[in-house]
Amino acid sequence: MEFVTPPPIRRLELNETQVARQIAPPTQPANGHGAPAPSGFTGARRSIGAPQFSIRRMEVDNLSVSYAKREAVKSVSLPIRQGEVLAMIGPSGCGKTTLLRSLNRLTELTRTATFSGRILLDDVDTSLIEPTLLRRRVTMVFQQPNPFPMSVFDNIAYVLREQGSRRQRKKTLEPQVHSALERAGLFEEVKDNLDHPALRLSGGQQQRLCIARALAAEPEVLLLDEPCSALDPQSTQVIEDLIVKLRDDVAVVIVTHNLQQAYRIADHVAFMYLGEMVEYSSATALFGSPREKRTQEYVSGAFG
Amino acid sequence: MDSSLATRPAEIPPTQSPPRPDGGRPRSGVTWHLSDRIGLALCWALGLLFCAIAVAIVAYLLVQGIKYLRPSMLVTPASAGFSQSETGGFSDAFFGTLIVAVMGISIALPIGIGVAVWLVEYGRPTALARVTESTIEAIAGIPSIVLALFGTVIFSSTTLGFLSRTSEGIVFGRSFFAASAMLSLVALPLVVASTREGLSAIPQHVREASYAVGKTKIATTRRILLPASRPQVATGAMLGLGRIIGDTAIIVVLLGATQNFAPVGGAFPLNYLRGAGTTLTNFVYEASPTGNLDQPQKAYAAAFVLLLMVLALNAAVDIVHRRARKAGTWSS
Ligand SMILES: Nc1ncnc2c1ncn2[C@@H]1O[C@H](COP(=O)(O)OP(=O)(O)OP(=O)(O)O)[C@@H](O)[C@H]1O
Numbered sequence: 023m024e025f026v027t028p029p030p031i032r033r034l035e036l037n038e039t040q041v042a043r044q045i046a047p048p049t050q051p052a053n054g055h056g057a058p059a060p061s062g063f064t065g066a067r068r069s070i071g072a073p074q075f076s077i078r079r080m081e082v083d084n085l086s087v088s089y090a091k092r093e094a095v096k097s098v099s100l101p102i103r104q105g106e107v108l109a110m111i112g113p114s115g116c117g118k119t120t121l122l123r124s125l126n127r128l129t130e131l132t133r134t135a136t137f138s139g140r141i142l143l144d145d146v147d148t149s150l151i152e153p154t155l156l157r158r159r160v161t162m163v164f165q166q167p168n169p170f171p172m173s174v175f176d177n178i179a180y181v182l183r184e185q186g187s188r189r190q191r192k193k194t195l196e197p198q199v200h201s202a203l204e205r206a207g208l209f210e211e212v213k214d215n216l217d218h219p220a221l222r223l224s225g226g227q228q229q230r231l232c233i234a235r236a237l238a239a240e241p242e243v244l245l246l247d248e249p250c251s252a253l254d255p256q257s258t259q260v261i262e263d264l265i266v267k268l269r270d271d272v273a274v275v276i277v278t279h280n281l282q283q284a285y286r287i288a289d290h291v292a293f294m295y296l297g298e299m300v301e302y303s304s305a306t307a308l309f310g311s312p313r314e315k316r317t318q319e320y321v322s323g324a325f326g
Numbered sequence: 327m328d329s330s331l332a333t334r335p336a337e338i339p340p341t342q343s344p345p346r347p348d349g350g351r352p353r354s355g356v357t358w359h360l361s362d363r364i365g366l367a368l369c370w371a372l373g374l375l376f377c378a379i380a381v382a383i384v385a386y387l388l389v390q391g392i393k394y395l396r397p398s399m400l401v402t403p404a405s406a407g408f409s410q411s412e413t414g415g416f417s418d419a420f421f422g423t424l425i426v427a428v429m430g431i432s433i434a435l436p437i438g439i440g441v442a443v444w445l446v447e448y449g450r451p452t453a454l455a456r457v458t459e460s461t462i463e464a465i466a467g468i469p470s471i472v473l474a475l476f477g478t479v480i481f482s483s484t485t486l487g488f489l490s491r492t493s494e495g496i497v498f499g500r501s502f503f504a505a506s507a508m509l510s511l512v513a514l515p516l517v518v519a520s521t522r523e524g525l526s527a528i529p530q531h532v533r534e535a536s537y538a539v540g541k542t543k544i545a546t547t548r549r550i551l552l553p554a555s556r557p558q559v560a561t562g563a564m565l566g567l568g569r570i571i572g573d574t575a576i577i578v579v580l581l582g583a584t585q586n587f588a589p590v591g592g593a594f595p596l597n598y599l600r601g602a603g604t605t606l607t608n609f610v611y612e613a614s615p616t617g618n619l620d621q622p623q624k625a626y627a628a629a630f631v632l633l634l635m636v637l638a639l640n641a642a643v644d645i646v647h648r649r650a651r652k653a654g655t656w657s658s
């Protein structure tokens with residue numbers, strides 16, 4: 023079988039005309055800008071502050087996903103924007119992972135899964151995009167760090183090369199590999215050991231390598247499914263900082279069970295419950311003054 | 327069993343390990359039941375017994391082999407003669423073993439890996455996959471002499487006549503091609519089982535991580551899954567090779583067990599491969615006191631060579647495993 027080289031990924035330039043919507047100054051000043059944290063939430067909201075801009079990249083429109091007869095996601099609609107971090111929270115089994123995996127059509131790999139609704143990527147229905155191309159534009163990082171069993175360098179190079187090919191010499195790929203590692207904040211730590219087996223890195227480094235790998239494809243959207251749940255607090259901190267830094271270049275969606283984390287890094291938060299999206303609002307609003315009772319209960323329950 | 331619990335102080339600070347009566351290293355077995363101790367002793371005894379048997383075999387063959395093996399035997403063909411010094415070596419058997427090993431495994435390995443990949447990664451159509459599974463299990467259980475008999479039917483057919491000696495319309499059906507083909511069936515189930523094991527041990531999220539950067543299933547299998555199961559594939563290949571070079575039934579029936587190569591007309595390698603021959607295993611049998619040749623010293627020498635081959639295979643697989651261990655694996 024022959025595979026064509028994926029065409030270069032179209033990236034929008036961030037100039038005035040294409041900025042879809044300038045974020046209005048938040049009605050409630052973000053924490054770290056003087057406002058007190060909502061009760062129960064300790065620690066400062068990251069100092070980076072409110073997003074500078076936001077461009078709508080993906081649009082989930084009335085999406086439902088069922089496994090066999092069981093509905094896991096029930097008519098969810100939500101926007102995914104570049105320039106900000108979207109966090110998805112909710113109790114276990116509420117469909118966060120299913121929703122996330124629908125965005126790059128990974129759910130299709132589950133034979134029992136059926137869908138209705140639409141997901142748009144830059145106004146194109148994702149079901150019309152070839153899955154391998156879509157998955158290079160919407161890449162994903164998993165809960166368990168899962169570098170490939172090869173060297174650090176080859177982990178990134180694998181993404182850059184077309185399908186199973188080994189062509190393209192190391193030399194020609196070097197700049198791209200280095201820049202991906204740099205964007206994931208890993209380059210300084212591994213630059214002398216690019217030939218070392220990736221599975222010998224620490225858990226936190228492995229996860230950042232996975233982020234680097236996901237970034238190497240030059241995606242427009244980065245999906246993270248509980249990326250820190252297997253990591254220690256320090257690695258978590260590093261990755262959180264990284265995620266916030268990335269939001270200007272890619273639309274970031276993160277699933278997390280850690281509400282503090284959602285509060286620290288997210289600009290918008292979606293609360294899901296039993297497959298439904300109960301509430302979607304800005305992080306400060308959702309944690310500070312949730313509109314829905316269920317959100318209120320979940321958010322406060324987790325903090326006593 | 328509870329005595330140590332009972333003597334423990336009621337309050338043990340959680341950060342401190344419980345005090346030990348002797349304050350030193352844990353004394354194993356102190357509180358074991360008699361039946362446990364007997365079981366343990368039995369395990370030890372059996373373990374030592376197996377070690378002793380293995381060491382005895384290797385040591386015995388080592389001594390005999392070094393005593394009787396002359397390097398010249400590996401390059402001198404067997405010949406007729408009255409004493410052991412006149413009958414030459416067993417070069418044809420030695421190269422015969424190498425030929426069937428290489429040919430057999432080069433058929434079994436790609437097919438076995440392909441089947442395993444299909445079963446684990448695709449498994450569709452489900453019914454066919456299940457049938458294939460049981461078929462391979464069945465092949466694993468068939469005695470090789472039955473496979474050999476079956477092989478005579480196939481390779482004596484005129485359509486496959488070009489693979490062996492043909493004379494006046496009669497296809498002999500005995501050749502390295504015929505023997506290797508059937509021997510590959512002997513190795514195939516081991517390759518499939520090992521490869522499947524290797525593939526199944528890879529966490530699902532690793533595959534998905536590859537799909538999630540736009541890779542196809544084929545690319546993922548080639549670049550991630552198969553390299554990750556290399557140790558298990560190597561183990562399967564080694565077990566398969568062991569079965570191939572250890573087989574005698576197929577050699578007698580489908581290779582002719584002629585102590586010299588019997589090349590048939592044709593260009594160089596083909597004339598040998600289409601002809602009859604033998605392997606070391608068969609030579610050992612023939613040279614043993616029960617066989618036709620009755621030259622036990624050479625039987626020891628040939629058996630020693632076989633043993634060296636098997637040990638070399640083991641060492642090679644060990645290296646593959648050690649390398650893989652050094653490269654690390656996923657935490658589950
Ligand atoms: N492959 C699958 N086959 C069948 N049902 C599934 C499958 N994956 C998930 N489900 C079901 O779909 C529902 C949603 O699962 P999902 O993994 O999306 O939840 P989640 O919010 O990610 O949970 P968690 O926080 O524990 O990761 C669950 O009830 C689960 O049992």
Ligand SMILES: [Mg+2]
Binds near residue numbers: 119
């Ligand atoms: Mg999940």
